[in-house]
Amino acid sequence: NAGVTQTPKFRVLKTGQSMTLLCAQDMNHEYMYWYRQDPGMGLRLIHYSVGEGTTAKGEVPDGYNVSRLKKQNFLLGLESAAPSQTSVYFCASSRGQGARVQHFGDGTRLSIL
Amino acid sequence: GDSVTQMEGPVTLSEEAFLTINCTYTATGYPSLFWYVQYPGEGLQLLLKATKADDKGSNKGFEATYRKETTSFHLEKGSVQVSDSAVYFCALSEGPGGSYIPTFGRGTSLIVHP
Numbered sequence: 455n456a457g458v459t460q461t462p463k464f465r466v467l468k469t470g471q472s473m474t475l476l477c478a479q480d481m482n483h484e485y486m487y488w489y490r491q492d493p494g495m496g497l498r499l500i501h502y503s504v505g506e507g508t509t510a511k512g513e514v515p516d517g518y519n520v521s522r523l524k525k526q527n528f529l530l531g532l533e534s535a536a537p538s539q540t541s542v543y544f545c546a547s548s549r550g551q552g553a554r555v556q557h558f559g560d561g562t563r564l565s566i567l
Numbered sequence: 568g569d570s571v572t573q574m575e576g577p578v579t580l581s582e583e584a585f586l587t588i589n590c591t592y593t594a595t596g597y598p599s600l601f602w603y604v605q606y607p608g609e610g611l612q613l614l615l616k617a618t619k620a621d622d623k624g625s626n627k628g629f630e631a632t633y634r635k636e637t638t639s640f641h642l643e644k645g646s647v648q649v650s651d652s653a654v655y656f657c658a659l660s661e662g663p664g665g666s667y668i669p670t671f672g673r674g675t676s677l678i679v680h681p
Contacts, residue, residue: 458610485667496673497611497656504667512668544610548669553599553618554660556669558610 456480460545460559467535467566475530475562477545483557484550486528487512488520490541491561497544503528504550535566569594573657573672580647580679588642588675590631590657598659600624600633600640605654605674614642614655652679 458479467473477486488500499512501520509520517539519531528547532539542563546556573590580586592600599618603611615624620635629644640657657672 494673497671499668502668510667546611548660551663553601553616554669555601555613555616556603556611556658556660558603558612560608560610 458545458547458557458559460543460562462562463560464563465565467532467564469535469537469566471535472531472533473535474532475543475545475564477528477530477547477559479526479528479545479547479557481547481557482525483547484525485548485554486522487546487548487556488518488528488530489544489546490514491544492541500530500543537566540564540566569598569659569661569666569670571657571659571670571672573655573675575673576654576676578675578677580677582649582679582681583646584679586642586644586647586651586677588655588657588677590640590642590672592638592640592657592659592670594638594659594661594670596661596665598661598665600631601658601660601669602629602631602640602642603656603658603671605656607653611656647677647679649679649681652677 487502489497503522506525548554602614615626617624617633660669
């Protein structure tokens with residue numbers, strides 16, 4: 455039972471490069487989220503999706519884009535990476551009904567040089 | 568908007584000590600309340616939850632009671648172990664018709680010494 459899988463687990467980029475982080479869930483969850491976690495800042499929501507083909511901005515969306523073409527996948531893109539985007543990125547998913555327990559992946563550790 | 572406030576850490580305890588991590592919240596409506604735990608190098612995972620007032624969530628010796636009158640959901644454990652060392656997050660999620668976005672506290676680091 456995989457749950458939420460994030461790829462890659464680690465990545466080092468140079469300033470200005472682009473990349474895509476992939477999140478896949480096998481629980482048929484309606485909602486998916488991307489967070490970043492920085493020391494002393496807790497979790498901050500970047501973007502989220504409440505269904506296939508829909509996305510919305512969270513607290514810190516600038517510099518990121520997302521897509522949810524399939525219900526099970528949620529992609530986070532960095533078009534032109536900046537050192538301020540060095541962080542640990544977490545994807546989460548939840549059902550749309552009930553208590554909406556969040557299920558998290560193990561994170562992607564991204565460094566921008 | 569909604570908010571969750573939890574005590575700042577780190578909380579440092581000796582093994583077998585009693586643990587309390589305070590959490591208070593503000594929300595419209597009747598949210599569900601959660602405690603998540605994050606072990607080093609891992610993502611957050613659900614520790615326990617409560618979905619209505621006076622419910623008690625429990626798991627692995629941890630407990631928390633949903634107190635609507637004091638808007639609190641304090642985490643307790645009677646005897647901590649070294650393996651409980653982790654970061655603990657209090658969170659809330661609104662019910663049907665409410666926000667799609669959960670609200671997390673900033674996390675409290677717990678360090679347990681042998």
